[in-house]
Amino acid sequence: MVLIFGGTTEGRLAATVLEEAGKTFYYSTRGDEQEVTLHHGIRLCGSMNAGQIEDFCRSKDIRLLIDAAHPFATLLHTTIHHVSQCMQIPVIRYERIYPDYDAQTLFANDYDDAARLISTSNYHRILALTGVQTIGKLRPLWQGKCECYFRILRRPSSQAIAQKEGFPEDYLCYYDLDHEEDAGQVSGLLDKLHPDLVLTKESGISGGFEQKSAATASRGIPLLVIRRPPLPDDFITVNGPHGLRRETESLLPGFFDLRTGITTGTCATAGACAALRALLCGGYNRPDVPVLLPNGESVRIAIKSIRPANTEGQGYTATVTKDGGDDADVTHGHDICTTVVPYPLSDNDELFLIEGGKGVGRVSLPGLGLAVGQAAINNGPRQMIIHNLHEILRRHSTTHNAVGYRISISVPDGEKLAAQTFNPRIGVVGGISIIGTSGIVRPFSTDAFIVSIRKALEVAKATGSERVVINSGARSERFLRNRYPDLPLQAFVHHGNFIGDTLKMAAELKLERITLGLMLGKAVKLAEGHLNTHSKQVVMNKTFLTQVAQEAGCSSLATEVIEQTTLARELWSNLPACDIQPFCNRILHYCHRHCDPLLPNGQLTILLIDKQGNITEDINTYSLQ
Known part of the structure; x- marks a missing residue:
């Protein structure tokens, strides 16, 4: 069981991640004002001391423990750490993402330090964006020489705290908890009050820090930031949903039924980061490396090995083993090697030159968004690599006016693995593709499969094929190729179980002539209206099939056969011969009923294929009642 301490944006995100498991967890907040949607989570309201938390942890x-509380909730962090130590329960800290700071930004270590700095300066009118809980902590300022304004949330509990502290109502500025409006509200306050200094906390991106910083900088108003307090060293820190799920999977095996993984693009990025760090520092001996994902969060990726790239010591090669989690990915467990070598940089050269080495395929057909002849390294991984390497150079304050970096990605088993993928069909030859949009592989990733279908459809369109034939896999395609011997290989696209999504994408791409080839097992599911025919989504419905047989005028024996049948494909051999054609006609017309609207401006042909490869035509003369 898991207990989240929330009340923040990060708390809400943590709950969203845990909801994916479909299992009970607890979500604790001090008050009841935060709105959070929980289906499997149980809400707890009210403060708990260490003893109460320990009792709760034992009973449940x-x-x-997941600490997703506010960065400045120091007492709660300390309490959670105490409970963790006493009960030997690990803690994941869901930290905020913090932006880079302007060189002009001022910092204070804590509230006392901030009060001291302001009191010894020439600042007189102060706008504090530090929240109602800090009014008491900054009492020396507003009871001293400074004219202080505090911006607080517009809610009764906040007003009550301000009144209890004796803070004058006329110096309170109210706001609503809406970050889109927050930037405008801050700007409006600055223009109204004209403060000499703005005081805020190191609240991270989710706390609106960037908007506050931009608003003050544009008006030339100094910004004093109170640094966030340090966290216990043994907290496991993440700063995004992917990292939280991966750490939860590791610390609490079985909470999620399926593990997430990392893409080949993330593997290559991690290798590039480790290799560049080694190049800049004369070696890299850590077991993992931080990688920035496209959503801005940082995850740590294990490094299998790192070695000099050549005998001259120019560059390093880092190897990362692909972990696909529980996704059915042929690259799982295989090595992705990335080499970073410096090279002289001329005026027209790119700072980072990304190339494909052994085992990385090359594009041989148009339609993939990459030039023909180019290494099959998709734009997402390219941008991810470049962004991460830029960050490393920036943090090392490295000048690179005359030095560029050649990044070469290789996959030792790539050519062999490619034969088990869609690559040969879509025109990627000689190896696998380096792919990944989010950087993370979801278990049995629907999204990844649908992306691959779209790519295949785009290639089919780019080849100018007069017809695109969509089918579930190699077996049905073999029969359909005999039906359309003149069509190129790229005209045949596997839809897997995602018939509806494939047809919608075909319509978006304005493909005019589509043939859908179906085995009976998928056809009976589609006929009932299930556009995703995966066995985990839907099973054969005998009641529906009995209805189809009756509507088709089949014999009474057909109904008995359906009742005794376990797998739909058995109907080919079990139905009386006189009933097969009318039954199939009715199935096909139901399929048209659900599929034709998805391709409104195209011509859809649906073919039913039996296990011997015999094809039943779609007959459009049979009208549905």
Whole structure:
């Protein structure tokens, strides 16, 4: 069982991640004002001391604590750490993402330090964006020489705290918790009050820090930032949903039924980061490396090995083993090697030159968004690599006016693995593709499969094929190729179980002539209206099939056969011969009923294929009642 301490944006995101498991967890907040949607989570409201948290953890068999509270909730962080130490329960800290700071930004270590700095300066009118809980902590300022304004949330509990502290109502500025409006509200306050200094906390991106910083900088108003307090060293820190899920999977095996993984693009990026760090520092001996994902969060990726790239010591090669989680990915467990070598940089050269080495395929057909002849390294991984390497150079304050970096990605088993993928069909030859949009592989990733279908459809369109034939896999395609012997290989696209999504994408791409080839097992599911025919989504419905047989005028024996049938494909051999054609006609017309609207401006042909490869035509003369 898991206990989240929330009340923040990060708390809400943590709950969203845990909801994916479909299992009970607890979500604790001090008050009841935060709105959070929970289906499997149980809401707890009210403060708990260390003893109460320990008692709760024992009674509910809590095995993992997630601290997603505000960065400045120091007492709660300390309490959680105490409970963790006493009960030997690990803690994941869901930290905020913090932006880079302007060189002009001022910092204070804590509230006392901030009060001291302001009191010894020439600042007189102060706008504090630090929240109602800090009014008491900054009492020396507003009871001293400074004219202080505090911006607080417009809610009764906040007003009550301000009144209890004795802070004058006329110096309170109210706001609503809406970050889109927050930037405008801050700007309006600055223009109204004209403060000499703005005081805020190191609240991270989700706390609106960037908007506050931009608003003050544009008006030339100094910004004093109170640094966030340090966290216990043994907290496991993540700063995004992917990292939280991966750490939860590791610390609490079985909470999620399926593990997430990392893409080949993330593997290559991690290798590039480790290799560049080694190049800049004369070696890299850590077991993992931080990688920035496209959503801005940082995850740590294990490094299998790192070695000099050549005998001259120019560059390094880092190897990362692909972890696909529980996704059915042929690259799982295989090595992705990335080499970074410096080279002299001329005026027209790119700072980072990304190339494909052994085992990385090359594009041989148009339609993939990459030039023909180019290494099959998709734009997402390219941008991810470049962004991460830029960050490393920036943090090392490295000048690179005359030095560029050649990044070569190789996959030792890539050519062999490619034969088990869609690559040969879509025109990627000689190896696998380096792919990944989010950087993370979702278990049995629907999204990844649908992306691959779209790519295949785009290639089919780019080849100018007069017809695109969509089918579930190699077996049905073999029969359909005999039906359309003149069509190029790229005209045959596997839809897997995602018939509806494939037809919608075909319509978006304005493909005019589509043939859908179906085995009976998928056809009976589609006929009932299930556009995703995966066995985990839907099973054969005998009641529906009995209705189809009756509507088709089949014999009474057909109904008995359906009742005794376990797998739909058995109907080919079990139905009376006189019933097969009318039954199939009715199935096909139901399929048209659900599929034709998805391709409104195209011509859809649906073919039913039996296990011997015999094809039943779609007959459009049979009208549905």
